[in-house]
Each structure stands twice: as C-alpha cells, then as structure tokens.
Amino acid sequence: EIVMTQSPATLSVSPGERVTLSCRASQSISSHLAWYQQKPGQAPTLLIHGASTRATGIPARFSGSGSETEFTLTISSLQSEDFAVYYCQEHNSWPPTFGQGTKVEIK
Amino acid sequence: EVRLAQPGVEVKKPGESLKISCKTYGYSFSRYWIAWVRQMPGKGLEWMGIINPGDPDTRYSPSFQGQVTISADKSISTAYLQWTSLKASDTAIYYCARRNMDWNYIDYWGQGTLVTVSS
Numbered sequence: 001e002i003v004m005t006q007s008p009a010t011l012s013v014s015p016g017e018r019v020t021l022s023c024r025a026s027q028s029i030s031s032h033l034a035w036y037q038q039k040p041g042q043a044p045t046l047l048i049h050g051a052s053t054r055a056t057g058i059p060a061r062f063s064g065s066g067s068e069t070e071f072t073l074t075i076s077s078l079q080s081e082d083f084a085v086y087y088c089q090e091h092n093s094w095p096p097t098f099g100q101g102t103k104v105e106i107k
Numbered sequence: 108e109v110r111l112a113q114p115g116v117e118v119k120k121p122g123e124s125l126k127i128s129c130k131t132y133g134y135s136f137s138r139y140w141i142a143w144v145r146q147m148p149g150k151g152l153e154w155m156g157i158i159n160p161g162d163p164d165t166r167y168s169p170s171f172q173g174q175v176t177i178s179a180d181k182s183i184s185t186a187y188l189q190w191t192s193l194k195a196s197d198t199a200i201y202y203c204a205r206r207n208m209d210w211n212y213i214d215y216w217g218q219g220t221l222v223t224v225s226s
Binding site: 001032034036042043044045046049050055087089091094095096097098099100101 | 152153154168169170202211212215216217218219
C-alpha cells in the first residue's frame with residue numbers, strides 16, 4: 001500500500017489568511033491525488049481530483065498542485081466555513097489510501 | 108440530484124450480525140462503483156472495498172478482506188455492507204460513496220451510518 005503523509009497535523013489560522021497544506025506519497029502516484037474536506041459531524045466532500053482539478057461547485061479559493069510524490073492544497077483566503085479537517089487520498093493504486101488529515105482551526 | 112441514503116445509527120452487541128444499506132438516487136446505479144469507507148472514532152478515513160453493481164464485481168482492501176461482505180441489488184439501486192459477527196472494534200462510522208467513473212476517488216458521499224457495538 002502507498003503511504004500518504006500529511007503535514008502539519010494541525011494548523012491554527014486567522015480568517016483571511018492564505019493556507020498551504022502538504023501531502024506526500026511514499027511512491028510516485030503521478031497526478032492521481034484527491035483532496036477532501038470534512039466538517040465536524042458531516043461526511044467528507046470532494047474538493048480536488050487529479051491533483052489540481054476542482055470538483056463541481058468548489059470555490060476558486062481552493063487550488064491543488066503537485067505531482068509524483070509531493071502535493072499541496074492551497075486556500076487563498078480562509079473563510080469561516082473552511083475550518084475543517086482536510087484529507088488527501090491517492091487514486092493511483094488498490095487499495096486507495098488516505099493521509100491522516102490536517103485540521104485547520106481558528107487561531 | 109445524486110444522493111446516497113444510509114440509516115443513521117445501528118446499535119448491536121458483540122457476536123451479532125448486521126447488514127447496513129445504502130440506497131442511491133439521481134443517477135444510473137449500474138454505471139458507477141459504490142465504495143464503503145470506515146472512520147473509527149476520532150480517526151481518519153479507510154477504504155474498505157468497492158462493488159460494481161452492474162456485474163457485480165467486488166474488491167476488498169486487504170485489511171477488510173474476509174471481515175465484511177459488500178453486495179448490491181440493482182433492482183432497488185441499493186448497496187449493502189454486512190458483518191456476520193460484530194466485534195467492539197467494529198464501532199465506527201461507515202460511509203457509502205459513489206466512486207468516480209474512471210478512478211478510485213469519491214465524488215458523492217452518503218451521510219454515514221454510526222455502528223456501535225457494545226455489550
């Protein structure tokens with residue numbers, strides 16, 4: 001199985017700030033990476049797939065980049081509704097694996 | 108509108124069996140694989156397995172092979188996740204989800220079923 005490692009585990013941020021989350025794969029996954037957002041008590045929602053393609057309805061402040069083993073999710077200006085846990089997931093192999101998540105909390 | 112509907116809560120005792128459902132709406136059920144994802148209390152997400160309702164071809168993650176059974180009834184657009192003998196360590200939220208048509212990522216999620224196994 002491919003191991004996905006996210007950093008940091010927790011990020012304390014003020015509204016309006018730019019946020020960068022990292023995700024590293026234990027081996028090359030090309031651009032086969034998805035990002036999800038999970039708010040407390042809710043199911044995850046898809047933000048990004050193919051490393052950089054926003055899912056339907058996702059605001060432009062969310063962007064993804066990277067390839068092979070290093071990936072980034074950027075939120076250009078954090079809104080109040082963006083405080084959540086973010087997971088990366090490789091979709092290159094079986095079984096697909098998630099990172100352990102990064103919690104974005106209010107500073 | 109694509110929707111996956113799951114029961115909210117199931118409470119069981121160790122050793123009991125359980126089959127949870129995932130009824131889908133708003134798309135052609137046979138055209139998309141359905142995935143099951145586990146989230147243990149306070150923890151992250153784990154792919155358990157997937158089923159192609161049209162075949163039905165089924166694939167399991169090694170950690171879940173032999174522990175659960177995934178099935179589907181395309182006549183009622185519903186997928187299932189089943190245990191024959193629950194353990195306390197099966198306590199978790201179980202999400203059903205629609206896998207993207209081409210790749211192993213999820214584009215729509217159910218709201219999750221909280222399974223609590225306690226004596």
